[in-house]
Amino acid sequence: MDATTAPHRIPPEMPQYGEANHVFELMQNMLEQLLIQQPEDPIPFMIEHLQRDNDYVPKIVILGPPASGKTTIAMWLRKHLNSNLLSVESLMAKEYSSLAADARTHYQKFQTLPDMLLVRLVQERLREEDCVRRGWILDGIPETREQALLIQTLGVSPRHVIVLSAPDAVLIERNLGKRIDPQTGEIYHTIFDWPPESEIQNRLIAPAGISEGETARRLLEYHRNIVRILPSYPKIVKVITADQPCVDVFYQALTYVQTIHRSNAPFTPRVLLCGPVGSGKSLQAALLAEKYGLVNVCCGQLLKEAMADKSKYGEMIRPFFEKETAVPSYIIMKVLRQRLDQQDCVERGWVLHGFPRDRDQACLMDSMGYKPNRVFFLNVPFDSIIERLTLRRTDPVTGERKILG
Ligand SMILES: Nc1ncnc2c1ncn2[C@@H]1O[C@H](COP(=O)(O)OP(=O)(O)OP(=O)(O)O)[C@@H](O)[C@H]1O
Numbered sequence: 001m002d003a004t005t006a007p008h009r010i011p012p013e014m015p016q017y018g019e020a021n022h023v024f025e026l027m028q029n030m031l032e033q034l035l036i037q038q039p040e041d042p043i044p045f046m047i048e049h050l051q052r053d054n055d056y057v058p059k060i061v062i063l064g065p066p067a068s069g070k071t072t073i074a075m076w077l078r079k080h081l082n083s084n085l086l087s088v089e090s091l092m093a094k095e096y097s098s099l100a101a102d103a104r105t106h107y108q109k110f111q112t113l114p115d116m117l118l119v120r121l122v123q124e125r126l127r128e129e130d131c132v133r134r135g136w137i138l139d140g141i142p143e144t145r146e147q148a149l150l151i152q153t154l155g156v157s158p159r160h161v162i163v164l165s166a167p168d169a170v171l172i173e174r175n176l177g178k179r180i181d182p183q184t185g186e187i188y189h190t191i192f193d194w195p196p197e198s199e200i201q202n203r204l205i206a207p208a209g210i211s212e213g214e215t216a217r218r219l220l221e222y223h224r225n226i227v228r229i230l231p232s233y234p235k236i237v238k239v240i241t242a243d244q245p246c247v248d249v250f251y252q253a254l255t256y257v258q259t260i261h262r263s264n265a266p267f268t269p270r271v272l273l274c275g276p277v278g279s280g281k282s283l284q285a286a287l288l289a290e291k292y293g294l295v296n297v298c299c300g301q302l303l304k305e306a307m308a309d310k311s312k313y314g315e316m317i318r319p320f321f322e323k324e325t326a327v328p329s330y331i332i333m334k335v336l337r338q339r340l341d342q343q344d345c346v347e348r349g350w351v352l353h354g355f356p357r358d359r360d361q362a363c364l365m366d367s368m369g370y371k372p373n374r375v376f377f378l379n380v381p382f383d384s385i386i387e388r389l390t391l392r393r394t395d396p397v398t399g400e401r402k403i404l405g
């Protein structure tokens with residue numbers, strides 16, 4: 001094939017560099033912000049965005065029925081992640097904001113906010129430096145599907161959505177014991193979370209809207225809305241049972257928000273199977289190669305093929321095979337490099353087994369720039385291995401291995 005028609009060779013370093021430095025995610029986040037903010041001059045905006053390096057700040061939405069603990073969990077997460085908590089109350093209380101003043105006026109009259117006004121309050125707050133740098137946690141927002149869609153059109157996309165759930169009867173009962181500290185805004189409970197300090201105990205007040213009737217009405221409204229909101233957040237929702245101690249809910253929430261979702265970045269699997277002889281490396285490698293279209297690279301097979309082809313490396317290997325001594329690692333690495341650099345391995349990825357067999361070989365492979373991104377160690381009990389190897393038979397024609405019997 002002449003050079004003009006030969007397929008373009010992608011150096012293996014390229015996909016590896018992109019994965020190691022999250023280049024795809026970097027570009028994706030910058031493009032997202034560019035299209036959302038639509039700055040006058042994109043260049044300084046992109047430079048400032050990249051220098052800010054805040055692609056992984058918290059962007060969390062906490063939803064749930066009344067008394068499920070949204071605010072409690074949101075406040076604990078805010079403290080733990082050093083982020084910003086946004087609730088309808090905190091947005092309306094914002095000073096020096098005409099939008100917030102309009103919202104307060106409207107809320108005093110109608111005890112509710114129009115969707116667009118609430119969403120514009122959210123947008124105004126998320127544009128502030130602290131939310132950009134330290135991320136945000138939306139407590140109980142969005143309340144309706146219309147708000148969820150409006151927030152999305154403004155380009156506000158959460159990375160994690162937590163939905164608390166508990167039986168209505170539990171929540172109605174629980175809400176009766178809700179108490180708030182008017183000085184700090186901290187939330188307590190007469191049974192589940194009573195402050196030790198008598199000074200705080202004495203100043204706690206029962207907030208409005210915690211009666212059985214009021215909670216039941218709010219529950220009805222929540223159930224009607226939540227089923228229409230969730231389809232806005234496919235793949236990033238985690239439902240946590242709120243009918244358990246606060247601390248347990250909090251740690252499940254914290255664990256979830258600290259996970260990083262698989263990105264859409266192109267991913268080339270470079271799989272390494274380690275394990276003792278007879279542990280099933282060859283079998284699993286063949287299954288993985290078939291299922292995921294990977295190149296099955298068996299080190300032992302490669303060396304035998306090099307000798308059969310009477311290649312330069314094959315002639316270097318032959319004496320070691322004839323004397324049944326270990327082939328030097330640097331020769332094995334040269335044969336391996338020749339194979340792993342071929343187009344099919346670079347494009348489709350590979351599953352390697354039979355090398356490395358020790359730390360030195362692993363360091364050599366790493367130093368040559370061959371870094372697996374999935375490593376599996378097949379751990380099999382010793383007698384199972386003995387049984388397998390004694391019963392193992394290999395087809396001399398296909399090289400396939402089977403257990404006798
Ligand atoms: N897992 C829990 N177990 C027991 N009590 C809880 C739990 N989570 C929260 N509480 C208590 O339930 C009451 C309501 O909690 P919180 O205000 O955080 O819920 P919420 O979902 O924000 O409610 P609302 O939507 O009405 O504001 C509080 O007294 C809080 O201490």
Ligand SMILES: Nc1nc2c(ncn2[C@@H]2O[C@H](COP(=O)(O)OP(=O)(O)O)[C@@H](O)[C@H]2O)c(=O)[nH]1
Pocket residue numbers: 275276277278279280281282283284388389391392393401402403
């Ligand atoms: N029962 C059982 N046998 C297996 C399994 N994996 C491999 N074997 C058999 O065990 C023997 C050793 O497997 P092989 O893949 O050659 O092991 P390798 O030396 O690690 O490559 C073969 O005869 C396989 O058919 C397994 O998961 N269960």
